[in-house]
Amino acid sequence: MTQTGPEALKGEDWAGEMGERWLASLDRFESMIAPIGTALLERAGYQPGERVLDLGCGGGATTLAIAEAVGPGGAALGLDVAPMLIARAKERAAAAGSAARFVCSDAATAQLDEPPFDRLFSRFGSMFFEAPVPAFTNLRTLLKPGARIDLAVWAHPRDNLWMMEVMGVVRQHVEIPPAVPRAPGPFAFEDLGYLEEVLTGAGFSGMDVATYAGLQPVGGPGATPDEATDFVLASMAVGRVLAEEGAGVRDSARADLAAMFTRHHRAGEGVMLPCKVWLVTAHA
Template sequence: MTAPADPNELKGEDWAGEMGVKWLTHIDRFEGMIAPIGDALLARASIAPGERVIDLGCGGGLTSLAAARDTGPEGAVLGLDISPDLIDEARRRAADHPNVSFVCADAATVALDAPYNRLISRFGSMFFADPYAAFTNLHGLLKPGGRIDLAIWAAPRDNPWMMELMGVARSHIDIPSPDPRAPGPFAFADLDYVRDILAHAGFSAPQVEAYQGEQAIGGPGATPDAAADFALASMAIGRALAEAGDDVLARARADLVTLFEEHYVPGKGVMMANKVWLLSATA
């Protein structure tokens, strides 16, 4: 087993830079992988015609466009993301949708001209350095009685797609256990922590629903080989394995292919179980 070159290799995610570029490079695969979760989030949110909606961490803008279909032309959707690369792609996609706009900004500090009715986020809310301050700012972007709807990952142990990938990586390199509340995909797995953040920010009446299903690693239809290449090219474990050398990377890739073969469903792809919290609260 090889130690990674940087002991913090899997901790930080620079969405304004490297991670935003990675997401854009693999955007169709990423979006295909989590599309069912976005659909579940929007179904639960039940956005009404005429509402003004913020899409936090909007990425390439697909959730923003979907929300805009619910608001209708009399409503409006504003997508916020810290990645200039992803905002450029979102603007390109929304060129023919006058009720959708995008701003590249840090949602923790952004100020908007007028308050909104709703805020949604598909995995865009867990990366703030100071979530207490960030959600206080988000609360100020909503009208009194406005609603937030978040999709956030449940604990890694409840997400075999992540646990099994990490198991492969850890069989080849040492990966230190991160602070569970450090900014990252699983920072909000502890619902008591999230409820405390929301209460501190002024939100009330939090409601939580569990979403459980399967997601196609590397997108629908990806083969085990394609899924392995996607995981190594787009996820933090790939960078850590690459730092350990070509031999380590090659062995880990072979193990990933073997893992994904066990979960491969012809016509669907590499299907692995997930668990997500769908959380709503009132401003």
């Protein structure tokens, strides 16, 4: 087994490599997490006329949905650090005739030439700040006093077998250090106590949490085990790690991933593995 350094899975360069990976598999990524986005949008319950900032909007699917909900009297602005994703989001909005708008900027420091927003929304876009308290403090300056925020963040990895099963296979081939608690990344806010500390430190209050639990279609609904495997290797940071170890390691891991996904494949549904998400609300 090859040993890999502690930076091996950092890979959160959303303005670069990770943004390109997301763009290359945009439809599969979005279809995987679409039910979670729908649940968060339903919880948010946007009304006509509201002004909403969509943090970490990616390819813009949630921003487009928000724009439809708030109507011509409202506003939906998607914010993301990845220029390639913002470009795709703008293309989608133009093709759909949507009023959704998009800005490429780092939310930790962004200063928008916009009136303050009534609401903030983020489907998995809030967990990657190097310094989360200052970042959320900056976001609060973009909101009206009392504005509500709605965030979706992954719960503990042990409750997200779609990730843990993949990591279990990968660790049979490459030695990867355990994740550092509270470090920027998908599971930065698995500990709700820590998230509340961050939000309180940034001036938000009244945190309330609902739980989303279900089955995650790895590689998107209907994906075969081979398609799910190709998705993981092409789109997730572990794919880069395995590629760096050479064809032999990568091919061996690929076979084991495909076998694992076969055990979780459901005809007509895809590769289905459990996931758990916190749907978090607070107020500025």
